[in-house]
Amino acid sequence: MAVLTILHYPDPRLRERAEPVPEVTSEIRALVSDMAETMYAAPGVGLAAPQVGVSKRIFVIDIADEDEPSQLQVFINPEILHLDGSIVWKEGCLSFPDVAEEIRRAERVRVRAIGLEGQPFELEAEGLLAVAIQHEHDHLEGVLMVDKLSAIKRKLVGRKVAKAVRA
Numbered sequence: 001m002a003v004l005t006i007l008h009y010p011d012p013r014l015r016e017r018a019e020p021v022p023e024v025t026s027e028i029r030a031l032v033s034d035m036a037e038t039m040y041a042a043p044g045v046g047l048a049a050p051q052v053g054v055s056k057r058i059f060v061i062d063i064a065d066e067d068e069p070s071q072l073q074v075f076i077n078p079e080i081l082h083l084d085g086s087i088v089w090k091e092g093c094l095s096f097p098d099v100a101e102e103i104r105r106a107e108r109v110r111v112r113a114i115g116l117e118g119q120p121f122e123l124e125a126e127g128l129l130a131v132a133i134q135h136e137h138d139h140l141e142g143v144l145m146v147d148k149l150s151a152i153k154r155k156l157v158g159r160k161v162a163k164a165v166r167a
Contacts, residue, residue: 004038004052006094009144009161014095018050018057018140021076024118028058032074032116035060044094046132048139051095059136063128073123078113078137081122089131093145097164099157103148105134 007014021028031054039047039060048059057077064071085107092100109130112122125133135145146154 001037002034003041004034006038006042006047006051007053008097008165009095009146010158011095013053013055014050014139014144015142016050016055017142018048018055020057021114024076024114024116028056028076029116031056032058032060032076036062036072039094042094044092045128046136047094048136050139050142057140059139061129061132061136063132074116075111075113075133075136076115078111078133078140080109080134080137081112082108082110083134084108087127087131089128091131091135091145093135095139096145096157096161099160099164101145101149101153101157103131103135103145105131109133111137 035047035049035052038052045063046059046061049056059075060072062070062072083106086104087107088102088104090100091103107130108126110122110124111133114120146157
């Protein structure tokens with residue numbers, strides 16, 4: 001396992017639409033393991049493959065509190081099937097160091113994906129898990145949290161990230 005380098009905004013690779021994973025291989029399992037280690041080391045609650053420079057439709061999420069056992073969830077080739085409700089959540093992103101912004105998302109989500117053993121599954125989620133799924137899925141589409149902000153907020157976030165990366 002290895003901690004991977006997380007790309008920071010405005011790296012153009014963050015804007016690319018990720019490619020589907022044709023099958024879950026040992027290389028994909030190793031990537032997922034490295035992504036989980038990277039997410040925990042950052043620390044964060046989610047990480048998408050494009051954030052580590054890999055154009056694959058994969059993300060990992062673990063919303064367990066620090067004092068709880070890991071609840072790592074792996075999503076390969078995820079598809080959002082249904083969105084419902086509305087919630088505003090203060091989100092951070094590992095590709096935007098030291099930034100947290102209020103983002104409007106669906107309150108509930110249903111997603112279909114493939115797990116680490118190659119088995120398809122569906123999951124309904126709400127709250128933080130629903131927000132994290134939407135956030136990470138956006139990364140697979142080349143959509144970033146700043147895209148959900150006003151132009152003025154987007155400019156301020158860009159400056160804040162530039163300052164954080166220089167520090």
